Amino acid sequence: MSDQSDSAPYDALLLLSFGGPEGPDDVVPFLENVTRGRGIPRERLEEVGQHYFLFGGVSPINDQNRELLAAVREDFAAHGLDLPVYWGNRNWAPYLSDTLREMATAGHRRILVLVTSAYASYSGCRQYRENLAESLALLEDEGLPVPRVDKLRHYFNHPGFVRPMVDATLAALAELPQDVRAGAHLAFTTHSVPTASADTSGPPGQHGDGGSYVTQHLDVARQIAEAVRETTGTEHPWQLVYQSRSGAPHIPWLEPDICDHLEAAHGAGVPAVVMVPIGFVSDHMEVIYDLDTEAAAKAAELGLPVSRASTVGADPRFAAGIRELVLERAARERGQAVDRCALGALGPSHDLCPVGCCPGRTPKPAAAGADDPYLEDAR
Numbered sequence: 001m002s003d004q005s006d007s008a009p010y011d012a013l014l015l016l017s018f019g020g021p022e023g024p025d026d027v028v029p030f031l032e033n034v035t036r037g038r039g040i041p042r043e044r045l046e047e048v049g050q051h052y053f054l055f056g057g058v059s060p061i062n063d064q065n066r067e068l069l070a071a072v073r074e075d076f077a078a079h080g081l082d083l084p085v086y087w088g089n090r091n092w093a094p095y096l097s098d099t100l101r102e103m104a105t106a107g108h109r110r111i112l113v114l115v116t117s118a119y120a121s122y123s124g125c126r127q128y129r130e131n132l133a134e135s136l137a138l139l140e141d142e143g144l145p146v147p148r149v150d151k152l153r154h155y156f157n158h159p160g161f162v163r164p165m166v167d168a169t170l171a172a173l174a175e176l177p178q179d180v181r182a183g184a185h186l187a188f189t190t191h192s193v194p195t196a197s198a199d200t201s202g203p204p205g206q207h208g209d210g211g212s213y214v215t216q217h218l219d220v221a222r223q224i225a226e227a228v229r230e231t232t233g234t235e236h237p238w239q240l241v242y243q244s245r246s247g248a249p250h251i252p253w254l255e256p257d258i259c260d261h262l263e264a265a266h267g268a269g270v271p272a273v274v275m276v277p278i279g280f281v282s283d284h285m286e287v288i289y290d291l292d293t294e295a296a297a298k299a300a301e302l303g304l305p306v307s308r309a310s311t312v313g314a315d316p317r318f319a320a321g322i323r324e325l326v327l328e329r330a331a332r333e334r335g336q337a338v339d340r341c342a343l344g345a346l347g348p349s350h351d352l353c354p355v356g357c358c359p360g361r362t363p364k365p366a367a368a369g370a371d372d373p374y375l376e377d378a379r
């Protein structure tokens with residue numbers, strides 16, 4: 001076993017997230033940051049801006065990341081792990097490049113990165129790796145030392161992620177009226193992405209038919225449904241569905257959408273649905289608008305009872321899982337053999353994204369993978 005407090009060779013952990021607006025004046029510039037060069041129709045942007053304005057122009061995501069940071073720091077301290085934890089975002093302050101500059105200036109040279117997305121996909125993995133490469137290039141231009149960055153493996157099947165989601169699903173089931181509870185179906189939801197992007201998610205050997213993105217979500221959904229059956233003694237039929245689609249209508253994205261699914265379920269006589277947003281790690285805007293507002297309104301219109309499971313957020317078990325993943329990776333970087341904890345059928349994910357993992361539409365340099373331009377030593 002690895003030393004419980006040895007995170008060497010790493011000297012810092014970086015929480016890397018999406019970012020969100022913190023007031024009405026932030027909404028438009030935030031959306032411009034998100035959609036720069038991504039060809040999202042103008043009407044969709046105006047509509048999404050309204051989602052934020054409905055909540056006073058504030059996304060809950062930044063506060064949720066502050067809570068996660070606090071939980072991770074608390075967990076590290078309680079376990080004698082002396083590793084500073086920083087936070088940077090792709091689309092809003094604190095911006096990744098500012099945080100990395102601060103880290104490099106503070107003397108950090110080996111940085112481990114945790115992204116707030118548990119799965120393989122361009123948006124949830126490679127795009128963050130591109131953001132890291134861009135920020136490192138900026139440091140280089142500024143004449144600052146360029147730290148080496150590594151990214152933690154995908155944690156979708158780590159108990160620190162799965163166990164809180166099981167409990168959240170049980171709690172959401174318990175919220176349903178008793179007379180419809182036993183017949184409830186589970187709708188596991190995640191962000192829709194273009195099918196072309198899903199099909200090329202994960203390492204090249206896993207491309208095709210939804211790629212790693214869909215396979216990994218199905219693995220989590222199956223585990224949660226199975227754990228719920230073991231606990232309640234009731235088998236709840238389940239399906240993986242999608243939400244938050246944003247592309248132009250002629251481009252195929254993963255389907256069915258949660259709202260269409262609710263309508264179909266109601267039409268088929270399903271008495272209630274529990275929505276389980278396994279695709280997200282906190283109850284941010286995609287959850288509180290797309291599920292709690294839009295899908296809930298659809299369900300109310302249909303007269304279909306629904307409830308929604310919470311995401312892991314700052315659950316102490318998630319923080320503990322992050323510590324375990326940090327210690328695991330540190331030990332492996334030191335050349336030590338360690339247990340690599342993973343539930344479900346897929347096994348622990350790769351440490352280093354191989355060449356061709358989750359490609360974008362236009363090739364860009366990406367850090368923290370086999371094709372990292374800043375990786376001097378062959379690994």
Ligand SMILES: CC1=C(CCC(=O)O)c2cc3nc(cc4[nH]c(cc5[nH]c(cc1n2)c(C)c5CCC(=O)O)c(CCC(=O)O)c4C)C(CCC(=O)O)=C3C
Pocket residue numbers: 018019020021031034035038040044045048059060061116117121123124191192193194244245246247279280284285286
């Ligand atoms: C896979 C995935 C995740 C999960 C993994 C992860 O967490 O990273 C995710 C998370 C999030 N997405 C978020 C917000 C947005 N995503 C957008 C647009 C898009 N997302 C995409 C994918 C994903 N997105 C894609 C393929 C697009 C199309 C444009 C493009 O190809 O890039 C847009 C533009 C407007 C629109 O919705 O069309 C917004 C505002 C927020 C913040 C919420 C908050 O503020 O609380 C979060 C956490």
Ligand SMILES: [Fe+2]
Pocket residue numbers: 191
């Ligand atoms: Fe998104």
